[in-house]
Amino acid sequence: MVPPLVLDIDGTLTTADHRIDPRAFELLPSWEAPVVFATGKAFPYPVALAHFLGLPEHVIAENGGVVYADGETRFTGDPDACWAVAEEFIERGGDLGWGGRTTVNRWRETEVAISMDADEELLRAVAAEHGQAVVDTGYAYHVTSPDVSKGDAFEELCSILEYDPDAFVAVGDSENDASTFAVAGESYAVANADDAAREAADTVLADAYMDGTATVLEALIAADR
Numbered sequence: 001m002v003p004p005l006v007l008d009i010d011g012t013l014t015t016a017d018h019r020i021d022p023r024a025f026e027l028l029p030s031w032e033a034p035v036v037f038a039t040g041k042a043f044p045y046p047v048a049l050a051h052f053l054g055l056p057e058h059v060i061a062e063n064g065g066v067v068y069a070d071g072e073t074r075f076t077g078d079p080d081a082c083w084a085v086a087e088e089f090i091e092r093g094g095d096l097g098w099g100g101r102t103t104v105n106r107w108r109e110t111e112v113a114i115s116m117d118a119d120e121e122l123l124r125a126v127a128a129e130h131g132q133a134v135v136d137t138g139y140a141y142h143v144t145s146p147d148v149s150k151g152d153a154f155e156e157l158c159s160i161l162e163y164d165p166d167a168f169v170a171v172g173d174s175e176n177d178a179s180t181f182a183v184a185g186e187s188y189a190v191a192n193a194d195d196a197a198r199e200a201a202d203t204v205l206a207d208a209y210m211d212g213t214a215t216v217l218e219a220l221i222a223a224d225r
């Protein structure tokens with residue numbers, strides 16, 4: 001039996017330009033164990049991915065602020081505190097970016113995502129004054145509550161579904177995945193991973209993006225034969 005998976009999305013199941021790599025549609029629909037998506041994206045994104053892959057909707061969104069499993073939704077974090085940071089950042093000359101694309105934050109329930117073009121120093125200064133965290137995923141700066149993480153959310157999801165987190169294989173690429181790596185039994189950072197993910201992972205892969213993730217998934221399938 002292949003092991004269950006907990007997978008980051010952006011940078012892990014994608015190409016370098018943030019598109020889902022078609023191999024996700026080849027390898028995941030027939031995976032014979034649970035698959036959990038753990039992402040920094042807003043709630044609907046991993047739900048849609050699971051839906052279109054034909055997988056049960058077991059998802060962690062917003063860097064751990066949202067857990068959805070077995071029809072149950074749990075939220076952590078303080079969205080008002082995160083939006084207070086975003087509003088003061090704008091007042092002090094910052095720009096959330098996204099070129100007017102409001103869908104990045106429209107359905108976000110627990111935190112705020114800010115474009116990588118933003119003034120990072122100003123954002124970090126404002127967030128620190130408000131006691132909120134800034135997480136750099138390589139796709140966005142997320143203003144999150146400091147007590148929220150994908151790893152804690154993964155433990156919560158496992159307790160809802162009565163899964164053993166230690167049985168899972170995790171793959172990810174950035175600092176928001178380090179906490180998942182600490183909880184899953186086995187963890188891999190793709191070659192494009194940042195320092196925090198590389199340090200937290202059991203193994204750093206030679207290949208980047210979905211090339212790296214596919215080597216792990218294919219090796220797990222081969223080991224099961």
Ligand SMILES: O=C(O)COP(=O)(O)O
Pocket residue numbers: 008009010011038039040041137138139140174176
């Ligand atoms: O949307 C982001 O900022 C990152 O998403 P990810 O956690 O799936 O890499």
Ligand SMILES: [Mg+2]
Pocket residue numbers: 008009010011012137172173174
């Ligand atoms: Mg990622």
